[in-house]
Amino acid sequence: QVQLVESGGGLVQAGGSLRLSCAASRRTPSSYAVGWFRQAPGKEREFVAAISWTGTITRYANSVKGRFTISRDNAKNTGNLQMNSLKPEDTAVYYCAARAGSSWLRMEDIDEYNYWGQGTQVTVSS
Helix, strand or coil, rough: CCEEEEEEEEEEEEECCCEEEEEECCCCCCCCEEEEEEEEECCCCCEEEECCCCCEEEEEECCCCEEEEEECCCCCCCCEEEEEECCCCEEEEEEEEEEEECCCCCCCCCCHHCEEEEEEEEEEEE
């Protein structure tokens, strides 16, 4: 069973930056896409960003394009989400997820993901 552990959340003022990290351990698939999702209180979990196994294909929600950057380091089994120009509406619990396989199709689809982390809280104050 793959284990995903997020870190890097916290409290930041609007306009600030945070960098989230996701470490995969135990029985990681030979290849997998990494996605970031978030869930605000009273709302459904939503897609934020995703990156293919090779790192050459990325996808972003419209709400974060130009502000967030997703990356990965396969040698270390880690994924990162650099979040700049944060807004109060970015406040949510952020989840890292992994989907086995090398496909880059449907990376925005929450139902495609097999493994999930426990989440890390991001709070942006105005």
